[in-house]
Amino acid sequence: MLADGAQSIGGKLYILGGQWDRLFVASFPATHPAMALVTVIKLEYTEAPQTYQLSVELTLDGQALGPKAGGSMMAGHSPGTVHGAPQFVPLAIPFYNLQFAGPGRYEWVIRVNEREMGRVPLEVVQGLALAPQQQPPRPNAEPPHQS
Numbered sequence: 001m002l003a004d005g006a007q008s009i010g011g012k013l014y015i016l017g018g019q020w021d022r023l024f025v026a027s028f029p030a031t032h033p034a035m036a037l038v039t040v041i042k043l044e045y046t047e048a049p050q051t052y053q054l055s056v057e058l059t060l061d062g063q064a065l066g067p068k069a070g071g072s073m074m075a076g077h078s079p080g081t082v083h084g085a086p087q088f089v090p091l092a093i094p095f096y097n098l099q100f101a102g103p104g105r106y107e108w109v110i111r112v113n114e115r116e117m118g119r120v121p122l123e124v125v126q127g128l129a130l131a132p133q134q135q136p137p138r139p140n141a142e143p144p145h146q147s
Contacts, residue, residue, distance in 0.1 A: 003036045053112070106124055
């Protein structure tokens with residue numbers, strides 16, 4: 001999923017403005033100040049303990065564009081893990097000042113040990129985003145107290 005911001009701390013995900021797939025920009029080229037790619041990798045019991053190579057790359061029409069991240073990910077068995085139970089590894093990967101030359105269906109490609117694990121789509125379009133409508137403030141049910 002894409003989010004405005006996210007962190008993975010102590011095995012938990014903290015997500016701000018998550019689960020969107022469309023970015024409206026006024027014109028091209030465009031710069032988006034910040035986004036986070038959020039995912040959870042499931043590892044079977046027999047796949048840990050082991051070190052994995054993770055890579056994430058932004059593509060357009062199957063072509064790599066440059067923005068990418070990668071690194072080593074170590075997975076083991078947490079204390080108290082039941083034999084045979086899978087392990088879940090939450091990840092939040094921030095990206096800043098992303099450049100988009102033109103409109104299109106971009107995709108974040110997620111790989112573990114060079115094997116594709118999934119894709120997260122991002123549609124970038126020119127136009128104005130409509131702000132969500134807010135409810136007007138509700139009048140106070142009780143009159144103010146006078147002294």
